Amino acid sequence: MKRRQIFGMMVLATALAILTGLACFVRPPPSPPPSDGATLAGGAVVVYSPGYRVSFFGIERLHPFDINKYDRIAAHLRSEGLVDPNGFQIPPEATFEQLAAAHDPHYLRSLADAQALSAALEVTVPFGGAAADKRVLAPFRRAVGGTIAAMRAARSGGFAVNLGGGFHHARPEMGHGFCVYNDVAVGIAQLRADGFTGRILIIDTDAHQGDGDHAFFADDETVYSFSMHQGSIFPSPKLDGDRDISLPSGMGDAAFLDTLSSALPELMAAAQPALIVHVAGSDVLSDDPLAGLAMSPEGLIARDVMVLSAAREADVPLVHLLAGGYGPSSATAQGESVATMLRRWAEAP
Numbered sequence: 512m513k514r515r516q517i518f519g520m521m522v523l524a525t526a527l528a529i530l531t532g533l534a535c536f537v538r539p540p541p542s543p544p545p546s547d548g549a550t551l552a553g554g555a556v557v558v559y560s561p562g563y564r565v566s567f568f569g570i571e572r573l574h575p576f577d578i579n580k581y582d583r584i585a586a587h588l589r590s591e592g593l594v595d596p597n598g599f600q601i602p603p604e605a606t607f608e609q610l611a612a613a614h615d616p617h618y619l620r621s622l623a624d625a626q627a628l629s630a631a632l633e634v635t636v637p638f639g640g641a642a643a644d645k646r647v648l649a650p651f652r653r654a655v656g657g658t659i660a661a662m663r664a665a666r667s668g669g670f671a672v673n674l675g676g677g678f679h680h681a682r683p684e685m686g687h688g689f690c691v692y693n694d695v696a697v698g699i700a701q702l703r704a705d706g707f708t709g710r711i712l713i714i715d716t717d718a719h720q721g722d723g724d725h726a727f728f729a730d731d732e733t734v735y736s737f738s739m740h741q742g743s744i745f746p747s748p749k750l751d752g753d754r755d756i757s758l759p760s761g762m763g764d765a766a767f768l769d770t771l772s773s774a775l776p777e778l779m780a781a782a783q784p785a786l787i788v789h790v791a792g793s794d795v796l797s798d799d800p801l802a803g804l805a806m807s808p809e810g811l812i813a814r815d816v817m818v819l820s821a822a823r824e825a826d827v828p829l830v831h832l833l834a835g836g837y838g839p840s841s842a843t844a845q846g847e848s849v850a851t852m853l854r855r856w857a858e859a860p
Contacts, residue, residue: 542560542561542562542649542653543560543561543562543601544601545601545602545603546597546599546600546601547600548597548598548599548600548601549594549595549597549598549600550668551593551594551598551853551857552853552856552857553668553669553670553856553857553858554667554668554669554670554856555668555669555670555671555672555853555856555857556600556660556661556664556665556668556670556671556672557588557594557598557599557600557671557672557674557849557853558599558600558601558602558657558658558660558661558664558671558672558673558674559581559584559585559599559600559601559657559673559674559675560599560601560602560653560657561581561582562601562604562649562650562653563581563650563653563654563657563674563675564578564579564581564582564650565578565646565647565650565651566578566646566650579842580833580836580841580842580845581674581675581833583842583843583846584674584833584842584845584846584849585599585674587842587843587846587847587850588846588849588850588853591850593850593853593854594853599674600660600664602653602656602657602659602660603653603656604649604652604653604655604656605652605653605655605656605659605692605694605697607619609655609659609697609700609701610652610655610692610697612697612700612701612704613683613693613696613697613699613700613727614681614683614684614692614693614696614697615683615684617684618683618684618685618686622643622648622686622691623639623640623643623644624639625637625638625639625643626639627639628643628647628648628691630685630686630687631681631685631686631687631689631690631691632647632686632689632691633687633688633689634689647691648691651678651691651692652692653675654673654675654676654678654694655676655678655692655694655697655698657673657674657675657676657694658673658675658676658694658695658697658698658830658832659694659697659698659701660673661673661676661698661830661831661832662698662699662701662702662786662788662830663701663702663705665786665828665829665830666702666707666786666828668828669823669828669829669856670819670822670823670828670829670831670852670856671828671829671830671831672830672831672832672849672852672853673694673830673831673832673833674833674849675832675833676694676695676832676833676834677694677695677717677790677791677792677832677833677834677835678690678691678692678693678694678695678723678834679693679695679715679717679719679721679722679723679724679790679834680693680719680721680722680723680746681693681696681723682722682723682726682727683696683726683727687746688719688745688746689835690723693723693724693727694832695713695724695727695788695790695832696723696724696727696728698788698830699711699734699788702786707785707786708733709733709784709785709786710733710734710735710782710783710784710785710786711733711734711735711782711784711785711786711787711788712734712735712737712778712779712782712784712786712787712788712827713728713734713735713736713737713738713787713788713790714737714775714778714787714788714789714790714818715736715737715738715739715740715789715790715834716739716740716771716789716790716791716792716795716814716818717738717740717790717791717792717794717795717834717835718740718741718744718792718794718795718799718801718802718804718835719740719741719744719745719746719792719794719801719802719835720738720740720746720749720750720752720755721736721738721740721752721790722746722749722750724736724738724752724790725738725750725751725752726750728753729750729751729752735753735754735778735781735782735784736752736753736754737752737753737754737755737774737778737782738752738754738755738756739755739756739758739770739771739774740755740756740757740758741757741758741759741760741762741802741803741804742757742758742759743759743760743803744801744802744803745801753781753782754774754778754781756770756774758770758804760803760804761803761804761805762804762805762806763797763804763805763806763807763810764805764806764807764809764810764813767795767804767806767810767814768810768813768814768817771814771817771818772817775817775818775821779821779825779827784825784827785827785828786827786828786829786830787818787821787822787827787828787829787830788829788830788832789815789818789829789830789831789832790832790834791814791815791818791831791832791833791834791845791848792833792834792835792836793811793833793834793835793836793838793840793841793844793845794834794835794836794837794838794841795810795811795814796808796811796836796838796840796841796844797838798838798839798840799836799837799838799841800837800838801835801837808840808843808844808847808848811844811845811848812844812847812848812851815831815848815849815851815852816848816851816852816855818831819831819852819855819856820855823856831849831852833845
């Protein structure tokens, strides 16, 4: 290829990058007003907003997370006829007061600083202040609001899915691992404020340990925090939870599902939950670039249905959160998993 052609391609790529960034600046991601949506067959609720999408001058592309994943899964559920276009419950953003019921207020205020926000995201954010709040923090707050809404809906109807959330690395006084706020902790704090006193079981099957959930509930006997994860990857060091299962690199469907199947009865007996929260990351898939497990999309679906079945058999409400997942098959696999769960839930028990 001639130098002139190479130079022309470089100029074109640069121009496209600049135009993309400007487009993001001119047209922020849509944030429709809150809506109750629809109760689906069997009483299930799916919570989602296009406002979950982070868009900040293109920096979201520097992280392997597919920020359009939520939109693609929502589109799949619509195409399957499982959720009408207006059937999603659209949550409001979590308020500062709701966030501060779990997180240290000083930490929350520090996120206005670009350096502090960059540390939590592990992506360099060049600006702080109002621009970062609008483009980055507001979408995360809306996803936290989605988990609050899903927890409330599950208590009423038995099963709710938030197409975002599962930010299980954020701790009371810090964020990391692309997790700014811990939506599980904030949601549980809101349930307590609502008057819910039942025991809660967190089942975390993301490839990475739910260290943030462990940190929040280390001294809370009303919350049982369980994580089964690949032991050799982030975070390091690991934190102690109520129970952890460290998985070896390369574990595939059969061994993963056998491990989970053996653990579930013990977890239910130990926790005696009145609510289950499943942090169900798709980074367990074999094509994920940030983990080393070897599950197939079919195995991921079987995992999620297994937790759904355990909750239903015990007559315990279930909240399903999508959490991490960075490979090319993530959105497709999770979209079909949520679709399968909604179909199973609609069946007569």
